[in-house]
Amino acid sequence: ETTLRIQTAQNAGDFVMSRLQDIWVPKLEAMSGGELTVELLPTGAVVPHRETPKAVSAGIIDGQMTTANYFAGQDAAFALFGDLIAAYDSPDQGQTFCRNHKGREVLQQLYDNHFGAKLQVIGCGPYAREALVATDPIRTLADIKGKKIRAPEGLAAEVFGEVGATPVSLPFSEVYTSLETGLVDAADASALVNNEALGLHKIAKSPIYPGIHSQAVHSFSINKAKWDGLSEQHRTILEVWYNAAYDDIRRAADLEDRQTAADLASRDGFEIVDWSAQDRQAFRDAARIAWERAAEQSEDAAMVYEAQKDYLRLIGLLND
Amino acid sequence: MQAASLLISRLSIAIGYACAPLYFVSLLVAVREVIMRYFFNAPSDWAFEVTLTLCAVAWALSVGYVGQQNRHIAITFLHDLAGPALRRVLDVVTLVLTALAFAALAYATFEPALDAFTRIERTGSAFNPPMPAILKPILCASALLGVVQSLANLVLVLTGQTPPAPEPEDIAL
Amino acid sequence: MSIALVTALIVIALLALMVLGTPLGVATLLVSVATSLIYFGLPGLFLVSSNVYHVLENYSLVAVPLFVFMAGILERSGIAESLFDAMAELGGSFPGSLGIQTCVVAVFLAAMSGIMGGEIVMLGMIALPQMFRLGYDRKLSIGIICASGALATLIPPSIVMIVYGVTANVSISDLFLGGTGPGLLLASIYMLYIYSRARMNPALAPALPAKEGPSGPRKRAAIKALIAPLFVITSVMGTIYSGIASVTEAAAIGACAALLVALLRRRLSYGMIRDTFRQTVLTVGSVVWLVLGAVSLVGIYNIIGGSRFLQGVLEGLDWHPLLVVLLMMAIVFVLGTFMEWIAIVFITVPIFAPVVVGFGYDPIWFGVLFAMNIQIYYLSPPFGPACFFLKSVAPREVTLQEIFASVWPFVLMQIAGLLLVLFFPQIALFLPEVLAK
Ligand code: NA
Numbered sequence: 030e031t032t033l034r035i036q037t038a039q040n041a042g043d044f045v046m047s048r049l050q051d052i053w054v055p056k057l058e059a060m061s062g063g064e065l066t067v068e069l070l071p072t073g074a075v076v077p078h079r080e081t082p083k084a085v086s087a088g089i090i091d092g093q094m095t096t097a098n099y100f101a102g103q104d105a106a107f108a109l110f111g112d113l114i115a116a117y118d119s120p121d122q123g124q125t126f127c128r129n130h131k132g133r134e135v136l137q138q139l140y141d142n143h144f145g146a147k148l149q150v151i152g153c154g155p156y157a158r159e160a161l162v163a164t165d166p167i168r169t170l171a172d173i174k175g176k177k178i179r180a181p182e183g184l185a186a187e188v189f190g191e192v193g194a195t196p197v198s199l200p201f202s203e204v205y206t207s208l209e210t211g212l213v214d215a216a217d218a219s220a221l222v223n224n225e226a227l228g229l230h231k232i233a234k235s236p237i238y239p240g241i242h243s244q245a246v247h248s249f250s251i252n253k254a255k256w257d258g259l260s261e262q263h264r265t266i267l268e269v270w271y272n273a274a275y276d277d278i279r280r281a282a283d284l285e286d287r288q289t290a291a292d293l294a295s296r297d298g299f300e301i302v303d304w305s306a307q308d309r310q311a312f313r314d315a316a317r318i319a320w321e322r323a324a325e326q327s328e329d330a331a332m333v334y335e336a337q338k339d340y341l342r343l344i345g346l347l348n349d
Numbered sequence: 350m351q352a353a354s355l356l357i358s359r360l361s362i363a364i365g366y367a368c369a370p371l372y373f374v375s376l377l378v379a380v381r382e383v384i385m386r387y388f389f390n391a392p393s394d395w396a397f398e399v400t401l402t403l404c405a406v407a408w409a410l411s412v413g414y415v416g417q418q419n420r421h422i423a424i425t426f427l428h429d430l431a432g433p434a435l436r437r438v439l440d441v442v443t444l445v446l447t448a449l450a451f452a453a454l455a456y457a458t459f460e461p462a463l464d465a466f467t468r469i470e471r472t473g474s475a476f477n478p479p480m481p482a483i484l485k486p487i488l489c490a491s492a493l494l495g496v497v498q499s500l501a502n503l504v505l506v507l508t509g510q511t512p513p514a515p516e517p518e519d520i521a522l
Numbered sequence: 523m524s525i526a527l528v529t530a531l532i533v534i535a536l537l538a539l540m541v542l543g544t545p546l547g548v549a550t551l552l553v554s555v556a557t558s559l560i561y562f563g564l565p566g567l568f569l570v571s572s573n574v575y576h577v578l579e580n581y582s583l584v585a586v587p588l589f590v591f592m593a594g595i596l597e598r599s600g601i602a603e604s605l606f607d608a609m610a611e612l613g614g615s616f617p618g619s620l621g622i623q624t625c626v627v628a629v630f631l632a633a634m635s636g637i638m639g640g641e642i643v644m645l646g647m648i649a650l651p652q653m654f655r656l657g658y659d660r661k662l663s664i665g666i667i668c669a670s671g672a673l674a675t676l677i678p679p680s681i682v683m684i685v686y687g688v689t690a691n692v693s694i695s696d697l698f699l700g701g702t703g704p705g706l707l708l709a710s711i712y713m714l715y716i717y718s719r720a721r722m723n724p725a726l727a728p729a730l731p732a733k734e735g736p737s738g739p740r741k742r743a744a745i746k747a748l749i750a751p752l753f754v755i756t757s758v759m760g761t762i763y764s765g766i767a768s769v770t771e772a773a774a775i776g777a778c779a780a781l782l783v784a785l786l787r788r789r790l791s792y793g794m795i796r797d798t799f800r801q802t803v804l805t806v807g808s809v810v811w812l813v814l815g816a817v818s819l820v821g822i823y824n825i826i827g828g829s830r831f832l833q834g835v836l837e838g839l840d841w842h843p844l845l846v847v848l849l850m851m852a853i854v855f856v857l858g859t860f861m862e863w864i865a866i867v868f869i870t871v872p873i874f875a876p877v878v879v880g881f882g883y884d885p886i887w888f889g890v891l892f893a894m895n896i897q898i899y900y901l902s903p904p905f906g907p908a909c910f911f912l913k914s915v916a917p918r919e920v921t922l923q924e925i926f927a928s929v930w931p932f933v934l935m936q937i938a939g940l941l942l943v944l945f946f947p948q949i950a951l952f953l954p955e956v957l958a959k
Pocket residue numbers: 631632633634635636637673674675676677678679680
């Protein structure tokens with residue numbers, strides 16, 4: 030019987046964590062006849078969130094469910110992989126890039142190049158598109174000019190800067206008060222349903238949904254030696270399990286987001302802003318300037334960008 | 350030995366004093382940021398990481414000064430009750446343990462420090478400063494400073510010099 | 523080896539090291555290094571290095587040195603003296619009046635300062651000699667100073683709440699709002715106690731002798747003396763809640779306000795600023811190096827399944843959730859009789875907070891309860907820091923034993939206040955909820 034101890038990027042009790050814990054961990058045990066199970070630890074439980082690859086490599090934890098964004102300080106490639114701001118329209122597209130196009134191989138390459146080839150990527154893909162929290166309606170790309178937007182991550186800040194907004198770097202804990210008091214007009218936070226749970230809609234009544242900027246690519250990887258020690262059967266079970274779980278989480282999250290949107294739309298003073306396809310494309314074209322700047326920063330960044338560009342062209346989101 | 354101990358103590362004090370302006374600069378940076386953002390609508394993307402780096406450097410490097418002043422937070426009731434002989438034994442034991450703990454920390458932080466420094470690890474934020482490449486080596490150096498200051502205190506105790514009295518007036522939490 | 527046994531061994535090792543007088547940060551560091559090595563060998567030291575480093579990246583902790591510096595400047599600015607004179611003028615004179623005015627001054631000081639030590643020192647230097655001179659009961663006077671001085675950590679701003687917020691990952695500004703109601707409640711309880719005791723026996727707390735001459739100009743001067751404290755309070759709390767600044771930035775603004783007040787009172791000098799910063803380096807350095815050890819212990823304890831074990835024990839008690847919270851409070855209380863508060867926060871909060879949230883309680887409420895418990899810790903012997911601080915500034919003949927004998931009625935009142943907030947969470951949650959709408 031094997032138990033894999035996995036540090037996740039989630040807090041105890043949040044949506045992804047509960048769904049994995051309540052529905053999918055039992056299924057893994059059932060699939061493997063009780064021979065394989067995972068113990069999911071909340072973010073920061075063992076090591077800080079940016080240090081999980083090294084902890085997995087050292088064998089302190091067996092695996093990580095995290096997002097590559099956290100390792101952007103190692104190489105810009107991780108930022109481009111973890112969340113290519115404004116690129117995609119839906120998490121489904123992101124999952125396809127990871128599973129059926131080159132995503133997974135690209136991530137494996139990044140880990141090999143930066144963390145000593147001691148990690149095995151099992152799967153990856155986003156599960157939700159973040160909604161943009163906004164106090165006043167930002168209905169078009171032109172409206173975004175001059176707005177102060179909380180965006181601490183490098184690529185998001187660059188992209189918002191590219192379209193004339195002022196990115197403000199604030200810790201997540203300050204989002205609520207800073208929106209409430211007008212220190213920022215909009216904030217990069219989380220999916221619509223999470224923003225509702227955080228109470229952000231009490232003060233920001235014009236969310237942009239479906240979102241325009243971010244969808245963090247989650248990924249699951251484990252210690253290479255641990256992986257090599259698993260039977261072919263168990264490896265297959267893990268892969269299929271992770272993909273099935275994230276399919277389910279994506280759909281469940283989408284449903285929750287839609288219910289939240291319907292609920293918000295019925296409330297007084299709310300406007301759920303949905304950008305037109307033209308504005309989204311214009312935003313994407315502007316973002317491309319920032320992507321290209323990031324891609325110039327290293328060979329790995331260029332590799333990640335090439336792979337995504339190839340995929341985005343294939344699905345008609347990029348044309349030149 | 351004794352001369353070396355006194356030299357180390359002076360070095361620790363000097364480093365401790367040098368940390369004071371770091372706090373002062375972070376205060377100025379934070380106030381400047383508020384003014385620029387509130388009155389001029391021009392927030393910077395660097396203030397937050399610069400203040401953090403300055404403070405973190407001060408936190409880490411103050412270890413020698415804190416040790417030299419005998420201000421590491423400890424429970425001293427046994428020490429207070431003890432006679433001079435037992436007190437000396439306790440001083441020696443705790444100082445050896447302190448040196449050991451800092452040595453372990455220095456050892457543990459050495460490789461991550463070297464790694465962060467050689468790759469010039471950054472934060473990945475909008476400003477993207479090489480904060481880890483600065484702070485990880487400083488943490489390792491601070492742990493080493495903690496080791497040498499504990500050993501310096503140990504020499505002073507063994508040569509019959511009482512450890513330095515805390516400076517008068519202090520600010521306590 | 524079972525996790526229960528490992529837990530017991532860790533606790534015994536920590537206690538043994540602490541009794542020897544090993545610095546707490548060193549004790550936790552040694553235990554975490556040893557545990558990491560036993561479980562993972564040399565690679566396990568990565569647990570120690572990565573967690574220790576992570577503390578240095580915590581932006582909220584930047585507020586700590588700034589608030590400490592601010593308290594140091596306020597202490598030297600003489601603002602407490604003039605506040606005290608003003609209260610004596612405005613508050614009138616009756617049996618117990620000086621004690622009650624001390625509580626009011628304490629509330630003002632608490633709203634300016636985030637740390638207990640500075641407030642006790644200010645009150646101990648100004649109020650205690652006056653009460654003694656007036657013939658106040660010594661025990662009553664000492665108790666008033668210790669208890670009302672400790673309010674600094676419950677009435678915002680508060681370093682205890684900053685450290686709690688960092689550890690439990692909750693909003694520091696909400697915690698600040700949450701502490702306001704309970705802080706004022708405790709202050710009122712103290713004042714009611716002083717008033718009743720003075721009514722029953724006026725000899726315990728004699729009235730002030732009447733002042734000569736017309737009172738008009740004196741009253742005007744007294745009101746003017748309130749401007750500076752109100753300015754400092756507004757500069758911190760006002761900037762936070764109007765959204766001008768984050769908590770950390772507000773600490774910087776507060777420090778500037780304190781500097782300005784000291785300047786206007788002609789107390790400011792280069793030497794004073796330099797010395798205050800040097801003392802800040804020492805104070806904050808000792809705090810940070812304690813925290814560094816504690817966090818690495820929490821990381822290693824998590825991976826060996828310790829927190830899950832303890833959470834399981836707490837959740838498996840099959841008690842009413844409120845009783846479990848009460849048990850947590852009792853544990854913090856016991857730890858508080860011999861351990862430093864920062865170590866208590868870093869060791870207990872990562873275990874308690876998820877359980878409390880799991881019960882469906884508000885973590886802000888729990889944070890306020892925690893801060894109230896830390897107030898009890900300040901007073902409770904044998905490790906009662908408030909008592910130590912008072913001892914350091916009180917007249918020589920005041921012994922530590924006398925201080926310990928004086929504080930217990932106030933500890934009982936603090937416990938009563940804590941129970942009130944435990945059973946009526948609205949006392950804490952009212953302000954955060956109203957202001958969030
Ligand atoms: Na306070």
